[in-house]
Amino acid sequence: MMNPEAFYGQIAVISGFQGSGGTHLPVLVASGAHEVVIHAYATYAMSPRLPDAKVVLYSDAGHGFLHQRPENFARKVNEFLGR
Structure with a gap:
């Protein structure tokens, strides 16, 4: 579990995130719900x-979703790139 100081620090950084700087590039944002390094809330907040x-x-x-769900994530990336 993430300590409260780290969680609120991430929220402060995300709150200051201004977005893509005016560009409109497609972005795939992926995470695991049990992520402990960057809270899953950050995925939705950005x-x-x-x-x-x-x-x-x-x-x-969790943090290793790429290794926990490799086939599914590869499919999601291919769908995203093929859109």
């Missing part, structure tokens, strides 16, 4: 500031 963001959140994974 997505509205990216005009063309697609969010993927794995409810059964």
Whole structure:
């Protein structure tokens, strides 16, 4: 579990995030719901500031979602790139 100081520090950084700087590039934002390094809330908090963001959140994974769900994530990346 993340300590409160680290969590609130991340929220402060995310709150100051201004987005894509005026560019409208597609961004795939992915995370595991049990992430302990960057809280899953950060995934949703930054997505509205990216005009063309697609969010993927794995409810059964943590920091290593790339290793926990590799086939599914590869499919999501291919879908995102092929849109």
